[in-house]
Amino acid sequence: MTPMKRSKNDQICPPPQPLLIVLSGLSGAGKDTILDALRKSGFPFYFSVSATTRAPRPGEKEGVDYFFVSKKKFQQMIDSNELLEWANVYGNLYGRPREPIRRALQSGQDVIVRIDVQGAVTYKKMLPGAVAIFMATPTIADLERRLKSRNTESKQELELRLKTAEKELEQLAIFDYIIVNRENEVEKTVADVRSIIAAEKCKVVPREVKL
């Protein structure tokens, strides 16, 4: 047996594989702002939508914000292993259907899953080939300032959020990348996300995600 010979016209580098990107980080660091700006910058990706049993809030759209399903339907999804993960949050069920993500990846689209840090840890353990990005403010004091300026939390809620942030930071080591989202530097942050995606596609040994 002789080893297979490369032909002169073979592509040296196989076409890059689509990525499963887990975007997480401190709550209040600006994930949604960055996702919006990324979309507006013309970067094409499939944004993974969760299923939930809670009622739609005014303005929320089916298939855009959530897949709104009944408790019975949700239970069926659990039973037939259709959800990558799910959780009960104050009596409402939230879960991520596997099929839309699989379809998007198969069609060559990058997929972004926005999720809290605990969820990101679950994904990274389940799918080590996912690219996990942790978004942070420069300092915890910056996070505090941002949360205060929103003026949506009581003093107690704010304390809890800052404690949670400390705990979330303890999970940093499981992530691949950290992006610091500085005040008034949305474009820089978006550029970092795009650079990470572009660089991952140049890797000699690409990551593999099996859904």
Add this chain to the structure above:
Amino acid sequence: MTPMKRSKNDQICPPPQPLLIVLSGLSGAGKDTILDALRKSGFPFYFSVSATTRAPRPGEKEGVDYFFVSKKKFQQMIDSNELLEWANVYGNLYGRPREPIRRALQSGQDVIVRIDVQGAVTYKKMLPGAVAIFMATPTIADLERRLKSRNTESKQELELRLKTAEKELEQLAIFDYIIVNRENEVEKTVADVRSIIAAEKCKVVPREVKL
């Protein structure tokens, strides 16, 4: 003992470390063109210059193209372990002084070492924390076309170059990234190099280079 507590004002992410980038790949893939374009794009880096015992060619500048040194001086550099690596090419000695690279990294500058594939393999074994980029044409047939269009090689030399390219490709696995430099897409290639550098600086576990 209690673990050290993070203060609210501590930077969550330490400032990114400068990188040692080893730029290599198929000879004829366009490394010099890309380096020139990278420089012109305003990206700041220290370009590592080799020392050589050969005489300067017309137009070559001391400290820009090479450090031109006598055989005696070169031997002293070898003896005092000042060179990261060196080689004898057709009777002329070529080697890379360690000190300018160390100084650039210490001052916070990224360093680019342009080197042939064999040299890159040496660097990657010696300094695994270096970021090794392999630049390729889309196919070997494309490389052949580019070399032919230069019209500088005899048929025999061309054959040898293509055989060398096949051998160089066998070393691809030791590299971190591969960039395909397509005809008339210099900007895309430069953007890929910059993305790789930006992404590496977002890594949660940065690479470490000890010179």
